[in-house]
Amino acid sequence: xxxxxxxxxxxFIACPDCDLLVAKINPPAGYKSQCPRCGHILLHxxxxxxxxxxxxxxxxxxxxxxxxxxxxxxxxRLGMSETGNIIQTVVKFFDQGYSFVALAVFLSTAIFPLLxxxxxxxxxxxxxxxxxxxxxGKLFRLHNHLDEWTMVEVYLLxxxxxxxxxxxxxxxxxxxxxxxxxxxxVLIMASSLSVCRESFWILIEGxxxxxxxxxxxxxxPLQEAGTAAANGLxxxxxxxxxxxxxxxxxxxxxWRCRRCSAHLHFRKPAxxxxxxxxxxxxxxxxxxxxxxxxxxxxxxxxxxxSTILDGIxxxxxxxxxxxALIILTASVFxxxxxxxxxxxxxxxxxxxxxxxxxxxxxxxxxxxxxxKWSMLDIFVIALLAFFINFGFLTSxxxxxxxxxxxxxxxxxxxxxxxxxxRLMWDQLNARTERSENxxxxxxx
Numbered sequence: 151x152x153x154x155x156x157x158x159x160x161x162f163i164a165c166p167d168c169d170l171l172v173a174k175i176n177p178p179a180g181y182k183s184q185c186p187r188c189g190h191i192l193l194h195x196x197x198x199x200x201x202x203x204x205x206x207x208x209x210x211x212x213x214x215x216x217x218x219x220x221x222x223x224x225x226x227r228l229g230m231s232e233t234g235n236i237i238q239t240v241v242k243f244f245d246q247g248y249s250f251v252a253l254a255v256f257l258s259t260a261i262f263p264l265l266x267x268x269x270x271x272x273x274x275x276x277x278x279x280x281x282x283x284x285x286x287g288k289l290f291r292l293h294n295h296l297d298e299w300t301m302v303e304v305y306l307l308x309x310x311x312x313x314x315x316x317x318x319x320x321x322x323x324x325x326x327x328x329x330x331x332x333x334x335x336v337l338i339m340a341s342s343l344s345v346c347r348e349s350f351w352i353l354i355e356g357x358x359x360x361x362x363x364x365x366x367x368x369x370x371p372l373q374e375a376g377t378a379a380a381n382g383l384x385x386x387x388x389x390x391x392x393x394x395x396x397x398x399x400x401x402x403x404x405w406r407c408r409r410c411s412a413h414l415h416f417r418k419p420a421x422x423x424x425x426x427x428x429x430x431x432x433x434x435x436x437x438x439x440x441x442x443x444x445x446x447x448x449x450x451x452x453x454x455x456s457t458i459l460d461g462i463x464x465x466x467x468x469x470x471x472x473x474a475l476i477i478l479t480a481s482v483f484x485x486x487x488x489x490x491x492x493x494x495x496x497x498x499x500x501x502x503x504x505x506x507x508x509x510x511x512x513x514x515x516x517x518x519x520x521x522k523w524s525m526l527d528i529f530v531i532a533l534l535a536f537f538i539n540f541g542f543l544t545s546x547x548x549x550x551x552x553x554x555x556x557x558x559x560x561x562x563x564x565x566x567x568x569x570x571x572r573l574m575w576d577q578l579n580a581r582t583e584r585s586e587n588x589x590x591x592x593x594x
Contacts, residue, residue: 159392220327308529
């Protein structure tokens with residue numbers, strides 16, 4: 151085993167997707183720096199990121215209560231009407247016995263958005279007034295994790311799909327809550343775009359001493375592999391900070407990030423077995439999710455069960471091709487694509503086939519981005535089950551496939567989080583090293 155003495159980590163940045171080590175050159179305002187090997191965006195610089203984030207977070211908090219608790223829509227049919235808000239659609243799931251689905255909807259549309267806005271407002275305010283409690287970094291880490299699980303934009307799309315689905319047979323009126331909720335979605339999305347994480351972390355670490363100066367490369371030579379691990383550098387997956395160590399890179403020890411105190415590892419622990427378990431679980435759960443009925447429609451006392459594919463077929467038959475394609479993409483194509491894409495990445499590692507790695511890494515990033523949009527069908531069911539409740543005339547109830555499909559969405563999202571794409575590039579580095587040793591057998 152060889153010893154690796156690390157170069158100065160402050161002069162470099164490592165790509166979180168392929169572990170390539172490059173000199174840290176911070177881009178000018180409005181520009182981004184990109185990994186030359188896999189295309190990942192490494193750094194971007196935004197002006198006034200703290201002030202804009204604070205303003206957007208506070209505005210979102212002001213809209214939150216009316217958006218969640220005020221009535222969204224009113225559905226009327228033959229003198230009967232239903233009016234409700236987001237919380238009432240969640241309660242409907244509980245009343246029907248689908249507690250797990252209700253909890254998932256409640257967390258992703260109410261609790262997580264509230265936490266995300268509150269944490270961003272608090273962290274931004276602390277940075278603005280130059281107050282730096284020791285746990286500020288932990289709060290910002292939690293805020294960043296909530297990005298993937300906040301799904302208000304998906305719920306808004308679910309509202310639009312529900313309106314289009316029922317437009318021809320039901321009178322629909324927009325209430326104040328619908329406009330407040332739309333504004334809340336816009337503010338949450340804008341706040342996510344306004345946060346320059348690197349700037350926040352620099353301020354948190356430096357306690358207000360923010361500098362975007364160009365850093366020069368360390369004079370110490372890098373290893374031929376050109377990766378952070380090969381040079382004894384540990385990348386923090388939470389804040390992007392590099393930490394150096396002069397030790398055997400294969401030795402198991404526990405390190406913590408010197409900026410955010412997160413646990414550090416050269417690669418995600420047990421990434422392969424955990425991801426395989428989640429991918430296989432998702433594939434198994436897909437069978438009941440697609441084969442069992444996801445809702446039951448009672449019309450004049452006659453029940454009719456509908457699967458996910460049945461619902462898509464009805465949209466096509468009604469001529470709503472755009473909505474049918476949206477539901478088909480969110481409910482079928484995206485979950486299947488996530489399972490197949492992650493399986494391809496896992497097989498690339500297990501079979502040592504490091505080909506088309508740039509394309510596979512881009513696919514993995516896309517999988518992480520689209521993960522939460524599969525919840526669209528669950529949100530549509532939540533809205534329909536509450537608003538379409540006209541007694542003997544027409545009513546909609548949730549069916550067992552809703553639980554299985556919700557589990558598919560969550561397991562695929564967790565699989566994307568546990569998968570470490572750097573393991574695919576490690577295969578390429580190992581193959582290159584073996585090739586060089588074969589070509590130059592006398593060199594050590």
